[in-house]
Amino acid sequence: MASPGDVGDGGSSPPAAPYEVLDDLLVVRERAVMLQNMLQGTPSSCAAASTRQLNQLIDGVVSRLQSSTLSMMSPGGGRRGSGGRRTKSTGVDEGGPHRRSSSGRRRSKRPFVRMVTTKELEDGKQWRKYGQKHIQDSPNPRSYYRCTHKPDQGCMATKQVQTSEFNPSEFVIRYYGEHTCRDPSTIPFIVQGEAPMADYANLISFGSGAVASTSKDPLHSRRLLMAEAVDPTPSCSFAHCRSPLSTECASEEAQLSSSLPLAAVVRSAGTTPSTSIVGSAPADYRRPAGVAGGDMAGGMGSFPSSPSSLGFMTGSLGSFGNLPGDDDDMFGFDP
DNA sequence: TCTATTTGACCTAT
DNA sequence: ATAGGTCAAATAGA
Numbered sequence: 001m002a003s004p005g006d007v008g009d010g011g012s013s014p015p016a017a018p019y020e021v022l023d024d025l026l027v028v029r030e031r032a033v034m035l036q037n038m039l040q041g042t043p044s045s046c047a048a049a050s051t052r053q054l055n056q057l058i059d060g061v062v063s064r065l066q067s068s069t070l071s072m073m074s075p076g077g078g079r080r081g082s083g084g085r086r087t088k089s090t091g092v093d094e095g096g097p098h099r100r101s102s103s104g105r106r107r108s109k110r111p112f113v114r115m116v117t118t119k120e121l122e123d124g125k126q127w128r129k130y131g132q133k134h135i136q137d138s139p140n141p142r143s144y145y146r147c148t149h150k151p152d153q154g155c156m157a158t159k160q161v162q163t164s165e166f167n168p169s170e171f172v173i174r175y176y177g178e179h180t181c182r183d184p185s186t187i188p189f190i191v192q193g194e195a196p197m198a199d200y201a202n203l204i205s206f207g208s209g210a211v212a213s214t215s216k217d218p219l220h221s222r223r224l225l226m227a228e229a230v231d232p233t234p235s236c237s238f239a240h241c242r243s244p245l246s247t248e249c250a251s252e253e254a255q256l257s258s259s260l261p262l263a264a265v266v267r268s269a270g271t272t273p274s275t276s277i278v279g280s281a282p283a284d285y286r287r288p289a290g291v292a293g294g295d296m297a298g299g300m301g302s303f304p305s306s307p308s309s310l311g312f313m314t315g316s317l318g319s320f321g322n323l324p325g326d327d328d329d330m331f332g333f334d335p
Numbered sequence: 336t337c338t339a340t341t342t343g344a345c346c347t348a349t
Numbered sequence: 350a351t352a353g354g355t356c357a358a359a360t361a362g363a
Contacts (some may be wrong), residue, residue: 128339128340129339130357131341131342131354131355131356132340132341133354135353136351136352142353142354144354160354
């Protein structure tokens with residue numbers, strides 16, 4: 001059996017080119033939102049936005065669109081397309097200080113779930129940082145996190161956190177893979193509302209507070225509102241979402257997006273308000289995930305598996321099981 | 336002593 | 350060749 005790290009590319013399965021394109025489109029969308037905010041924001045914020053920043057945003061949008069569209073139109077398909085996997089000669093005996101077997105070194109192809117821009121560093125999930133890298137053309141390093149429960153539960157969810165290039169007070173967080181770990185304290189519940197259930201088919205709220213018997217999480221006030229955010233228009237436009245997220249807003253958000261791929265709105269009651277959805281996942285990956293966790297966000301661990309990891313926070317988890325038709329092999333994890 | 340983070344090396348895709 | 354993602358030894362903190 002393949003090890004968890006090996007999966008994801010599923011041997012001869014086709015490359016995940018659509019996700020690459022999606023990724024680009026999400027970036028484009030994020031930048032479009034930023035542009036929109038700059039242009040529609042208060043006069044002072046407009047003034048604050050330098051011409052250079054605007055140019056950078058526009059350049060980014062254009063380049064992303066070019067790469068995506070070209071990759072889609074090219075005969076080869078996606079960026080990963082043409083050659084298939086290359087094998088690297090590993091016959092050489094390195095004898096270095098620490099050499100590792102080539103297995104498990106494969107770059108992950110866990111499906112992109114979504115991207116959020118937020119000031120919040122907490123997302124109700126437990127993450128462990130496993131790397132940091134300076135990214136070219138970006139002034140800020142990118143931090144790599146994986147689910148704390150990867151070792152014990154094989155959860156393959158990962159996220160990448162990077163300080164926003166355009167707003168240092170915000171973080172751009174990309175989520176990959178699904179949380180397959182199970183935390184009894186964070187059983188998701190379906191939001192009840194006035195609207196017909198059908199309208200909530202894609203609206204799920206996570207909140208440990210909903211499960212009284214297991215609510216050890218101090219972050220009870222947190223809520224993750226899962227909503228569909230299909231539309232190409234910037235969800236909720238964020239003009240008013242920059243203020244504490246209101247119920248109306250969430251509702252709006254849900255309705256606005258009631259037929260689109262999954263996205264998430266982070267709600268952080270009483271704390272930092274601004275979180276914007278800048279990404280959405282294809283319906284095939286309609287799964288919840290944590291949001292905006294950050295470097296050592298406060299919180300209390302509730303897992304026996306890591307008693308001392310108080311630097312992490314526990315919260316909702318989104319193990320929803322795979323939808324029929326999902327490609328389980330995408331995760332390569334078999335609990 | 337144990338666990339999480341840091342950081343340089345390693346590996347893969349482009 | 351280069352960039353990005355991951356591993357794992359070294360280090361720090363509780």
